[in-house]
Amino acid sequence: MILVYDKTFEGFLTLVYDVYYEKLQPKKILTKFPNTLLLEDILEIKTDEEKSLKVLEAMKKKFPKKCFELILNIFMCDTKEFELNLLRYIILGFRDSNELFNINQKEVFFLQNLEKELFRHVHKMTGFARFEELKDGTLYAKIETKFNIVYFLGKHFFKRLNNQNYIIHDINRKLAFIKNSDFLGVQSIASFEEPKLSQNEQKFKKLWTTFFEAVAIQTRENKKCQQNFVPLLYRIYMTEFL
Amino acid sequence: MRKDIYEKMQILADSAKYDVSCSSSGSDNNHKTGELGATHNSGICHTFTADGRCVSLLKVLLTNFCIYDCAYCINKKSNNIKRAAFSPRELADITINFYKRNYIEGLFLSSGIIQSEDNTMNMILRTLKILRHEYRFNGYIHVKLIPGSDEKLIEQVVALANRVSSNIELPSDNSLKLLAPNKTKQKVLQPLKHAREKSLEKDTKPIGMSTQLIVGATPESDKDILKLSSVLYDKALLKRVYYSAYIPVNDDKNLPAIINKPPLLREHRLYQADWLLRFYDFSYDEIVSDEFPNLDEEVDPKTSWALLNLQYFPMEINKASKDELLRIPGIGVRGVFKILKARRFKSLDFDDLKKLKISLKRAKYFITCKGKYHSKTPFYKEDIKQAIIAPPKKKIIQPSLFDINYSHITGEL
Ligand code: SF4
Numbered sequence: 001m002i003l004v005y006d007k008t009f010e011g012f013l014t015l016v017y018d019v020y021y022e023k024l025q026p027k028k029i030l031t032k033f034p035n036t037l038l039l040e041d042i043l044e045i046k047t048d049e050e051k052s053l054k055v056l057e058a059m060k061k062k063f064p065k066k067c068f069e070l071i072l073n074i075f076m077c078d079t080k081e082f083e084l085n086l087l088r089y090i091i092l093g094f095r096d097s098n099e100l101f102n103i104n105q106k107e108v109f110f111l112q113n114l115e116k117e118l119f120r121h122v123h124k125m126t127g128f129a130r131f132e133e134l135k136d137g138t139l140y141a142k143i144e145t146k147f148n149i150v151y152f153l154g155k156h157f158f159k160r161l162n163n164q165n166y167i168i169h170d171i172n173r174k175l176a177f178i179k180n181s182d183f184l185g186v187q188s189i190a191s192f193e194e195p196k197l198s199q200n201e202q203k204f205k206k207l208w209t210t211f212f213e214a215v216a217i218q219t220r221e222n223k224k225c226q227q228n229f230v231p232l233l234y235r236i237y238m239t240e241f242l
Numbered sequence: 243m244r245k246d247i248y249e250k251m252q253i254l255a256d257s258a259k260y261d262v263s264c265s266s267s268g269s270d271n272n273h274k275t276g277e278l279g280a281t282h283n284s285g286i287c288h289t290f291t292a293d294g295r296c297v298s299l300l301k302v303l304l305t306n307f308c309i310y311d312c313a314y315c316i317n318k319k320s321n322n323i324k325r326a327a328f329s330p331r332e333l334a335d336i337t338i339n340f341y342k343r344n345y346i347e348g349l350f351l352s353s354g355i356i357q358s359e360d361n362t363m364n365m366i367l368r369t370l371k372i373l374r375h376e377y378r379f380n381g382y383i384h385v386k387l388i389p390g391s392d393e394k395l396i397e398q399v400v401a402l403a404n405r406v407s408s409n410i411e412l413p414s415d416n417s418l419k420l421l422a423p424n425k426t427k428q429k430v431l432q433p434l435k436h437a438r439e440k441s442l443e444k445d446t447k448p449i450g451m452s453t454q455l456i457v458g459a460t461p462e463s464d465k466d467i468l469k470l471s472s473v474l475y476d477k478a479l480l481k482r483v484y485y486s487a488y489i490p491v492n493d494d495k496n497l498p499a500i501i502n503k504p505p506l507l508r509e510h511r512l513y514q515a516d517w518l519l520r521f522y523d524f525s526y527d528e529i530v531s532d533e534f535p536n537l538d539e540e541v542d543p544k545t546s547w548a549l550l551n552l553q554y555f556p557m558e559i560n561k562a563s564k565d566e567l568l569r570i571p572g573i574g575v576r577g578v579f580k581i582l583k584a585r586r587f588k589s590l591d592f593d594d595l596k597k598l599k600i601s602l603k604r605a606k607y608f609i610t611c612k613g614k615y616h617s618k619t620p621f622y623k624e625d626i627k628q629a630i631i632a633p634p635k636k637k638i639i640q641p642s643l644f645d646i647n648y649s650h651i652t653g654e655l
Contacts, residue, residue, distance in 0.1 A: 103580070104588055109597070109598075127287050127298070128289070160381070162274070162278065207248060210252050217295075218293075
């Protein structure tokens with residue numbers, strides 16, 4: 001059997017509810033109806049607030065905090081197919097929450113590794129994100145990332161840029177973490193205009209590039225190694241690689 | 243002629259680049275409301291240079307003018323190079339603006355000696371005061387103390403920095419006398435000792451301190467070097483010793499004749515050995531001895547120790563204590579934790595270890611799982627060593643161009 005849900009967290013919790021109470025045996029979980037004809041039964045899950053809240057409450061009560069957080073984090077890995085593993089993980093937890101730490105269980109191992117991958121990605125971006133100073137002094141960063149991480153980045157920079165206003169803009173997901181005097185948190189960004197940069201912006205970009213080139217040791221040049229550490233994917237908005 | 247700011251940056255970043263201690267890791271997270279900047283415990287790389295090194299700090303010299311003439315140093319007085327100096331305000335402004343744009347974690351500030359030791363230290367202090375007091379910058383600052391400057395100045399700098407260091411450069415006084423006549427081990431360690439005494443008087447956590455040693459410019463053995471490091475760690479004087487493969491930048495009759503390559507492998511082995519001292523509870527004389535005063539370049543120091551101590555092996559993965567597991571070559575701290583966690587649920591066999599993604603490349607020669615030894619190599623020092631250095635080639639059924647290109651990409655052998 002194939003299940004189809006709408007890719008929302010509520011939708012997924014509804015799916016967990018239905019699988020659990022109706023003893024479904026999904027082989028695949030999709031977010032869109034397949035175009036091709038398949039022999040398997042296809043069942044569409046209709047997102048249901050009541051069911052999803054029930055599952056949510058049950059998990060909060062029964063699951064250790066760390067495991068509950070893991071579930072939320074996995075949901076940020078939106079470019080990966082994690083659904084089947086996550087479903088099995090949650091069912092495993094309802095049977096015996098101790099098992100949620102048993103890394104000999106396939107899905108536990110898979111999800112823990114995926115969570116690590118998420119945090120590695122967040123960690124890299126905490127270094128590779130670049131802010132530009134706008135006319136009004138706001139710091140503005142554009143990002144394009146593998147996973148949905150604006151929230152984590154926003155939190156990270158809250159410590160660092162505590163006395164500054166800043167925006168971290170996820171171009172592809174159309175989300176932004178915004179911090180200014182009236183708002184703090186993630187917002188969706190329907191449309192935006194390219195903002196005006198401050199007067200000093202060019203100067204510091206050029207100084208940074210000058211520094212970056214001066215510290216390289218020419219006789220040990222190793223572009224391949226450099227590219228392993230900063231894959232092209234990350235370089236889109238990095239001043240020194242433009 | 244006045245130099246523009248870009249040219250200054252070019253000169254002063256260029257002359258600081260051989261200094262290795264650039265990591266900001268290990269300082270506590272300490273952000274304050276209403277301030278700019280925090281330090282991050284694990285250290286964050288903000289970019290990588292064309293030679294593949296991590297950049298996390300704005301690492302520059304305040305000036306590359308110097309009144310001294312140390313043989314190995316690019317900035318020595320008798321070298322005819324471009325000279326420049328930042329003003330404290332210029333440097334503070336650049337630091338703040340780089341930080342806001344997330345180019346850097348903080349500042350690593352070192353300097354040649356301009357006019358006098360005190361004058362130099364004073365300029366450094368002014369830079370720090372602007373950053374901390376005027377801009378309320380709370381990020382990471384590492385300062386190279388100037389040996390021989392006034393202790394009062396040192397105290398003030400230490401109070402404003404996250405970490406300070408003073409480079410010993412060469413592992414023995416004899417070598418120093420030869421190559422850096424204005425320095426002695428005593429003199430370079432003096433500011434660190436003083437900083438430590440002062441910080442012990444207060445009951446705050448003592449400031450992190452480190453030093454750097456140049457490897458390969460003078461004849462000391464790895465044993466001499468590791469012994470020195472280990473004494474410095476034991477006395478808790480230093481948090482970190484950095485090793486820097488000697489790169490010739492000057493011609494000098496007292497320096498080793500032209501070497502083709504800096505001793506990078508030796509540097510790498512020293513870092514591995516240092517790691518064993520700090521995190522694996524090894525003592526230096528377990529790793530090097532009078533009989534073998536230098537680290538084996540063919541295998542890493544942990545493997546080398548294991549080969550000389552085969553009586554403790556093979557270790558049973560399901561029984562060995564945590565401390566014992568930590569001594570297995572190829573299994574790191576993280577691997578040990580994974581094993582301990584998984585062991586609570588079942589007794590592990592070889593495949594379980596693979597599933598846990600524990601690298602068995604070296605470990606397999608030193609362990610048993612449920613009493614079974616999985617390597618076909620005879621359990622003798624020389625055989626194991628040979629197998630590790632040149633693992634038996636797998637039979638490739640159809641070697642093709644594709645295989646070669648592929649291994650080129652993944653780096654696998
Ligand atoms: S005192 Fe420092 S900067 Fe001056 S020559 Fe010696 S090592 Fe170089």
